[in-house]
Amino acid sequence: MTGPLRRIRALPLRSRLALLVATAVAVAVAAVAVACWFVTKAQLEHQQDTSLRNTTVDGRYLTSLYSYCLGTGQQLPRTDSGLTVQLIDAQGTVCTDPESAALPVTASDLAVVNGERPTALHSSTDADGVKMRVFTKPGEVKGVGQPSLKIGISFARPLSEIDKPLTTLAWVLLIVSGIGVVGAGAAGLWVxxxxxxxxxxxxEAVEHVARTEDLTVRIPVEGEDEIARLSRSFNSMTASLATSRDRQAQLIADAGHELRTPLTSLRTNVELLARSDETGRAIPPDDRRALMTSVKAQMTELASLIGDLQELARPDAADPGPLQVIALHDIARTALDRARLRGPELTITAELAPWYVRAEPAALERAVVNVLDNAVKFSPHGGTIDVVLHRGELMVRDHGPGIPADELPHVFERFWRSPSARQLPGSGLGLSIVARTVQQAGGEIDLRPAEGGGTEAVIRLPGAPQPPPEPPRG
Structure with a gap:
């Protein structure tokens, strides 16, 4: 059984569907044909039995037959073609016309003769080996010069009257069924x-994409069936892949552009230092210190940019790391300490109410630090930065120049930098990383102009003012 199943599974899908349709139709047609044959057989048998029960012969024929059997030599009249008439007495002696073969007498026939049952109906085989359907009923005959005699009268018809039509019907059903199965197979293959x-x-589209890497291929979608859904899914997949590839190419191009500036400046400074050593012309101490300071700043900028690129290179669907219940107010406090070191001339006020969230500690701390770094970067000398954490909403407000309304939709895009900030240090990746981290923690971030000037950065994270209870140990 395993071999045929394996061979069937090896067939193409359309061949298996056609075979399945043909098999289903064959089973259905066979069931209908068999049912039709048995119903027809039952109807023909019922009609034959009814015909035998309703058969009557003239009394003169019975008298002539009885006299013939007694040896009077009387000529018998003709009966219905195919009908056998037989007389049975109480001793089981039979009398039939010379053109018909005698039928065996059964116990049910004798019971009719003896008045023990009204009629008898059964199948039998005559002396010539012909199968017959026999009906026996009581009767009475009286020969010439003989007393009347109670007898049984058997009427019989050959079963071939049923078998021949049934055989013909079987062949017709077989031929029609064969034609139906073949037609069903052809129709199944076409369907x-x-x-x-x-x-x-x-x-073909998938093979084309695999062969050419052309993600612009789209399949026409018609209808709302499963195939249409599959086509839409494929189109959505290729569109997502194309977008991902475009974003990857854009990321590489933007990263190359951002890396070119610090690398060029770094190379220029290193070349100046190397030329000084090669020519023996010493660089003035103040200039050398400024040059080394510039090299260190460029190295720091490169390291920061590479770290940002590594963070953004991680897929959006990748596991961000183990999520923990952490105190947002503690993370904000740590970030504030770092911000005060970077802007010692600034006044930073903080109101931090307790709030516990579920997030990756390192990523969330980096996001808060990036927001505070932006506030420090754009705050004027001696300015003020206000930080408030209340019921899961962390608000960082600076008093800098603010962000124009037409630039707000772009602030979270990778490598996007405001024209006014092009001369300031940074890669344009900080807010993009912040948005990604906040979204992974189930929150949201918003940048908006502040009343009286400056910018407000608002981070909202789901959580609670109290840490969740620890599960019982053991």
Whole structure:
């Protein structure tokens, strides 16, 4: 059984569908044909039995037959063609016309003769080996010069009257069923080809994409069936892949552009230092210190940019790391300490109410630090930065120049920098990383102009003012 199943599974899908349709139709047709044959057989048998029960012969024929059997030599009149008439007395002696073969007498026939049952109906085989259907009923005859005699009268017809039509019907049903199965197989193959045409188109499209890496291929979608859903899914997949590839190419291009500036400046400074050593012309101490300071700043900027690129290179769907219940107010306090070191001339006020969230500690701390770094970067000398944490909403407000309304939709894009900030240090990746981290923690971030000037950065994270209870140990 395993071999045929394996061979069937090895067939193409359309061949398996056609075979399945043909098999289903064959089973259905066979069931209908068998049911039709048995119903017809039952109807013909019932009609034959009814015909035998309703059969009557003239009394003169019975008298002539009885006299013939007694040896009077009387000529018998003709009966219905195919009908056998037989007389049975109480001793089981039979009397039939010379053109018919005698039928064996059964116990039920004798019971009718003896008045023990009204009629008898059964199948039998005559002396010539012909199968007959026999009906026996009581009767009475009286020969010439003989007393009347109670007898049984048997009427019989050959079963071939039923068998021949049934055989013909069986052949007709077999031929019709064969034609139906062949037609069903052909129709199934046609339906399979028509139904699987979209699948063939999808297969060709997938093979084309695999061969050429052309992600612009789209499959026409018609209807709302499963094939249409599959086509839409494929189109969505290729569109997402194309977008991802475009974003990857854009990221590489933007990263190259951002890396070129510090690398060029770093190379220029290193070349100046190397030329000084090669020519023996010493660089003035103040200039050398400024040069080394510039090299260190460029190295720091490169390290920061590479770290940002590594963070953004991680797929959005990748595991951000183990999530923990952490105190947002503690993370904000740590970030504030770092911000005060970077802007010692600034006044930073803080109101931090307790709030516990579930997030990756390192990523969330980096996000808060990036927001505070932006506030420090754009705050004027001696300015003020206000930080408030209340019920999961962390607000950082600076008093800098603010962000124009037409630039607000772009602040979270990778490598985007405001024209006014192009001369300031940074890569344009900080806010993009912040938005990504906040979204992974189930929150949201918003930048908006502040009343009286400056910018407000608002981070909202779901959580609670109290840490969740620890599960019982053991």
């Amino acid at each position: 399979a080809r028509s139904g699987l045409r979209p699948v063939d188109e999808l297969t």
